[in-house]
Structures are given as C-alpha cells and as structure tokens.
Amino acid sequence: MTIHSKAELMTEEELFCLRDLVSEHFGISIKGDKRLTLHMKLSHRLDILGLHSYRQYYDYIVSEPSREELFLLASHLSNKETYFFREKPQLEVFSELLKDMKTARQRRQERDLRILSLASSTGEEAYSLNILIQENGLFAWDWDVRITGMDIDRNAINTAREAVYSKNSFRTLNGDQRLLDRYFTVEEDRYILRRSLMRNVDFLHGNIMDPESFKAIEGADVIFCRNVLIYMSDNAVSKLAVNLYNCLSDTGYLFIGSSESLIQKTNLFIPEYRNGVIVYRKNIIK
Amino acid sequence: MKLCGLDWWSRQQAIAELVRRPKEEYIGHLEEGLRNHDDASIRNVSMEVYCALGPAALTSLRTLICDDDPEVRLFTVNILGWIGDSGALDILSSSIRDPDINVRIASAESLGRIGDPRALEVLESALDDDAWVAMAAINALGNIGGEGSLDILYRCLGREGYQKITINALEKAGNRNSIQHLASCFADAGLRETALGAIVRVGEKEGVRLKPEYFANLVPMLVEMADSRDPETRKNALTALCWSRDITGLSYLIEAVRDSELQEHAIEGLLNVGRKAVCAIVDEMKVSTGSHRPMLAKLLAMMGENKALLQFAADQDPEVRSEVAIALGSVDLKRARTALEQMLSDPCVEVRHAARKGLSVFDKDKGLKLK
Secondary structure, three states, X not given: OOOOOHHHOOOHHHHHHHHHHHHHHHOEOOOOOOHHHHHHHHHHHHHHHOOOOHHXXXXXXXXXXXXXXHHHHHXXXXXXXXXXXXXXHHXXXXXXXHHHHHHHHHHOOOOEEEEEEEOOOOOHHHHXXXXXXXXXXXXXXXXXXXXXXXXXXXXXXXXXXXXXXXXXXXXXOOOOXXXXXXXXXXXXXXXXXXXXXXXXXXXXXXXXXXXXXXXXXXXXXXXXXXXXXXHEOHXXXXXXXXXXXXXXXXXXXXXXXXXXXXXXXXXXXXXXXXXXXXXXXXXXXX | OHHHHOOHHHHHHHHHHHOOOOHHHOHXXXXXXXXXXXXXXXXXXXXXXXXXHHHHHHHXXXXXXXXXXXXXXXXXXXXXXHHOOHHHHHHHHHHOOOOOHHHHHHHHHHHHHHOOHHHHHHHHHHOOOOHHHHHHHHHHHHHHOHHHHHHHHHHHOOOOOOHHHHHHHHHHHOOOOHHHHHHHHHHOHHHHHHHHHHHHHHHHHHOOOOOHHHHOXXXXXXXXXXXXXXXXXXHHHHHHHHHHOOHHHHHHHXXXXXXXXXXXXHHHHHHHHHHHHXXXXXXXXHHOOOOOHHHHHHXXXXXXXXXXXXXXXXXXXXXXXXXXXXXXXXXXXXXXXXHHHHHOOOXXXXXXXHHHHHHHHHHHHHHHHHO
C-alpha cells in the first residue's frame, strides 16, 4: 500500500493541533512532520472512539472533562523503552551516595529515605534502585525506604505493579545470572520480581509537568528523571525544573539522563561531578 | 569617528541617525575611514555605515574599488556583498578580475550574496582562475541557485578537486533533478558520504517522495553505508533506503522503526515496499521485543494483512493486542471472532474497548455469513 499523501491520513492542521496539545500539557516536543508516526500510534484510538478524523479526535480530547483521553494521547506518544540497570555508571554513583545519605540521616536521627523515579514507565528503574539498596545493605534494619514511580501511562503503571518482565527488560545485564536468581523467579520466558522487593515501591499516575501530581510527594532524597528532557523543549525543561526543585529535599540529588543537561536551562540546580557522572543539587537561594 | 567608542547597541542607533542626514556631510570621512590602516575600529565603523547606507553608498564605493590599496578594494567588495544590491553587479564583475587574489575571492563571494543570476557568466569564467577563486565561485553558484547555476554546477562535478565543494553547493541549490547528478558521485568512495548527505537534504527540502529509480543502482552502497560508524551517514543511508522501495534494505528499515529520529522515514519506506515486507515484519514481531512492535502491527493492518495479525492476539504487549483487535474486525474467519471474544476479558481496558469495536465491525460485516 502506498500512501500518496500524508494528508490522506492527517492534515497539517491536525498535526499542529495535536503537537501543541502534548507540548502544552506534557512538554513533549514533536519535531518535524511526524504524521505517519502519529497515525501509527494513535489511529486505534479513532477506531475505538468511532471518530473519522484527527480533528474530531482533537475536539474530543479538549472537550472531555476527565482528561483521560488527554493522558492516553500522551501515553501513546511517550517513549516507554526502559530496562533494568540502565546507564550503570549513574547507578554506581547512586550506590555510593547511599553511604553519604545514611550518615547524614543518622546524624539527624532520621531513618527514612525517599526516592522518586519519574517517567517510571513499566517500573524497571524503580525496582533497579530498590535492588541496589538491598544489595548495599545499608538500610536493612528499621529503616523506612520508599520508592515512588510516576508515569502518565496507566498501562505502564499496571505492568510496573505486576512486576513481571520479559528478557527485553534485562538487555544490559550481560548475563549477570546472580542478580536474576536472587531477585526474580523465572517462569518460561517471564521474569517475576520477588514480592519482597515490591513492598516498599509504589507507582502513581501523574504528569510530571503538573505541580498537582507532586502534591503527595515532598522532600525526596533522590529523584531520577532520566531520558525525559530529550523529548522536551527548553521552555518545558524550565517548567519541569521548578517541579523537581520543589519536590527535592534541600540535601537531595537529582539524576537526569547522561545525554541530557540542565546547564544553561535553569539556575535552580547546580551540577556536581562524581566519578565522571553529573549529579544535580539544589541551588539554595538564600 | 565618535561612533567608535560606543557600545554595539548605541552605535547602531547613532548610525541609523547618521544615515538619515545628507551623505555629503560625512561620505568623505567614511572613505578616509576605510583607508585607515592604523585603527581597525575606524575601518569597521566605516563599513557598518556603508552597509547602513545601502544602495546609496554605491557611488562612493565605485571610487574606492579603484583604490591602489588592495585592502581597500577588498573591504569595498565585501561591503557590496553585504549591501546585496544588484546595482553592484558591474563593479563586482570587474573586480573578480582584480590583480589581487583576495579581492577576486571576495568578489565571487559577494556575487553569491547578491544572488542575481545575471552574475552566472562572470562566475563561470572565474572557474578557470586560481583554485580558491574557483571554489568561491562554486559556492556563490550554490547560493544563487536556479537552473542556470545548476547546469554549471553539474559540469563542475566532473572537475578534479572541486567535486566536494560542488556537492555542497548542490545541497543548497539542488532540486529533484540534481539527485541523479549527485548519485554519479557514488562511484568515488571519497565523495559517497557527502553526496548521500546532499541527496537526502535535497529530497527533504523538496518535500516530495524521490523516485525509487533514482536509487536503483545505489542500494548496495546504501546498505553498506547503513552500517557506518558515523550516525549522520547511517541516518542518511536509511533515509535513502526508505525512498528506494528496495527490499534489500528491508531489515534496516524495520530496525529504523525503533529509532525515533528515523521512524517517520522507516514507516514510509515500509509502506512503499508494501506486501513484500510482510514476512519480514511478521518475523520481527515474533522474535523482537520493544515499543516499535505496535507500529509494526499497525503497518501490517495498513498493508491489509489483518489475517497475519491473528497470531498476535495473545501478544504480551497490550498495544499490539489493541491493534490486533481493531484489525480482526475485518477478518473473515471464525477464529478471528473467537479471539475477539477472548479479548473482551483482557486485563487491559484499551484492549477490551478495541475488542468490542472489532466485534461490532465483525458482526456488522460478516456475522450473518458465519452463522
């Protein structure tokens, strides 16, 4: 089948409407003429809703009070690719920081640790962090460690809560069978996370661009918000930085993707170099 | 020159005020300023004022182009290019034969900036000058563009040592007819990547699907370049493969669906290849994991291969199942209906909705026939 014109599937005006919608609400930046890609990702929504054009779909989204379809739109356009122990050098720095955090907390006679995994998708990052904490052994006794994942995609959240994965989620494990044996039960081609690792991890449905989504979370000790900024405009990154700033504790650490940067995009964070990895700290304005 | 001591912003305002006054009041100072060897800032300000004067400066510049000092002549031709007025064509047409090579190079560049096709003949004659002048002329031809420029540039592609800069010029000025000329450079391994980049840029700029015939002989080389270590070359090769509709590059096209930067071209390429791509897409869906699979499912549906999707009714990915459910609505098999009924109790709400939709289409179109 040859598509003679992209306009047969989606007009330029429809592209601009949808592009502006996801940019405004989610900071997702769609660059260039991606009409075929959008059609691939969204056409089933038109089928399900019985709509005949993307203009109708746009009108449906903006007129729907529950905003469920708006979230569905964003979830279909966002990148869900993730896997366990992604970007290992950053995770090694995270493990190192755990020692500092424990010392600091003991000094203040506090025994809790709050970690946030934003754009958590199907939960691989959140559980990777929990595995690292378990491996580290520093928070074994009488500590309240909580890891919260947040994503716009309800399906991804459901998958994260089930914590059953395929081989694709372990693509960088390089056959580290020890970790798999220790933390997963393998049934045919399914890798089931041990339930003990799920108790202190929860997942919230939310939009990282919306301050309301962070209402229940304050004073996170560590925030992971990786491989999100690459899909955003500078303006959206600045907005997101405010949410991250307000949510992170004054002594906390922010990790973004290794190919991403906040330098020259916001003055709310200061980069700190640790073993070749950039970690961001809050720029405390006194 | 009081203007020299001012910051950029204040200077621009002062220059704007100055050029509103009769130029006879200050033109002598400008000419002297341009001849000033001792203070570069005075020269720079003079040049800024000349540019702000625009075509009104041409009379004075005609005098300066005859100056004995080659530097003054060089600044003059630069100013003429920045002003960009076609009234300077005759001045630059003479200065391109100046005894000083830098003046000749700058004259060619300025003719390119002005962009008037009447300069083509002069620029073509400069191609026989020193190599640097010839390269400046080729670059200028790229800036001027149009059929006349392109004809000269196509001939330049055959000139030893000038091919790369000509390809760059064609990247700027080329149209769809330039593709076959650029493709001829593929024979030279040292030019291949530059030529490919130019082909892709021209194709994207033209905003039309380039004919697959353009790439017919290039596919083996494109496949080779799709394995390049250079990401830009890889991207260009895949983009051209997508246009080629050739099944040799099928595995690369399918792989490119995973890459958000290449996705759009890859989808278009696979749709262009059409049914010949079906087996490879089905195989990829069977063995791979990843977020590109729902798009592959949609591609199969768009190719009318809805029956092939039946085997993915119990896929692990709910987005694939949703696509399958929609597609099964138009599959004339009882097994399709059974699969849809099972999908009504899918754990994912979107799949259930898709199954309900699929069933309603199925029953409307074929239900009676099956009963």
